[in-house]
Amino acid sequence: MPITTCIFDAYGTLFDVAAAARQAAQEPAHAKLRETWAEVAAHWRLKQLQYTWLRAVMDQHADFWGVTQNGLDWALEAAGLQGDAALRQRLLDLYWELQCYPEVPEMLAALRTGGRQTAILSNGSPAMLDGAVRSAGIAHVLDDILSVESVGVFKPDSRVYDLVGARFGCAPEEVLFVSSNGWDAAAASCYGFRTAWVNRAGEPVDRLPWTPDTILSDLTTIPAEAGL
Structure with a gap:
């Protein structure tokens, strides 16, 4: 799919x-x-x-x-x-003004140009996420910002990952979930998402029953991972 x-x-x-x-x-x-x-x-x-x-x-x-x-x-x-x-x-x-990684704006723009829906799914509160997105200047290349505050529990509770299907009406198999946290990517794999772990520090893979589908050093090739 x-x-x-x-x-x-x-x-x-x-x-x-x-x-x-x-x-x-x-x-x-x-x-x-x-x-x-x-x-x-x-x-x-x-x-x-x-x-x-x-x-x-x-x-x-x-x-x-x-x-x-x-x-x-x-x-x-x-x-x-x-x-x-x-x-x-x-x-x-x-x-509240964290810098985004340098490849982020171009990567997100390529996804949007290619017809992919894009969103954040984060432990962050809505106000924190809005501040970071505005500071980084990437609001125009995101379809939504999803916060765990709407379900009242942090990742990796499955109710957090449920927010994606509820918002976009997509099956888990249609989702590419991207995280810099190995445990988050593993949990999302368990949930049924296709996953990419952005392992900038070159850390070992977490010893969990689930592993990311792809391990990357940065976000540059995410459009290719999404089929573009």
Whole structure:
């Protein structure tokens, strides 16, 4: 069955989650971050994800913005920067303006030109996602932005993936689901989507019963994966 709909995770897939810490570290006011920004960015992302998984299995949902702040607080304390309120606020402000990866606009435009439906499916709250999409200037090449807030549970709960068929009226086999998270791609494969894992860091494949259909180093060839 041909691909009709291309669905993208947001953070780490379309948007560079390390960009906030990297940019803040370059600013004179936050010189203390220069030596540890990469560690802070990695810990921030890891804790953000871990907290979503824990909340999902414990049935204790919270807005993703609160989870994002919790993850940052852990990361800053781990780096010995927990007392810097100005740095914390700057990092949070920058998270609403994350840069997209350089190949993203052209890739999404090619999908739309080729007649594919395109959307984001993310743990992010609607306001966070709208801010990132506007900042990146990619709203015109997306058909929709789908947030887990409409079902009140984080990925990889199947109710999140159900949002795609409900919105676009497509069968799972018609969907190419793209994520930078190996576990997300694996779960989407289990659900029935065709999947592409964008493995920019060259990480090993997760030891799960399901594996991505395709592993890529960036998003450049997604139109070809969609049959264009």
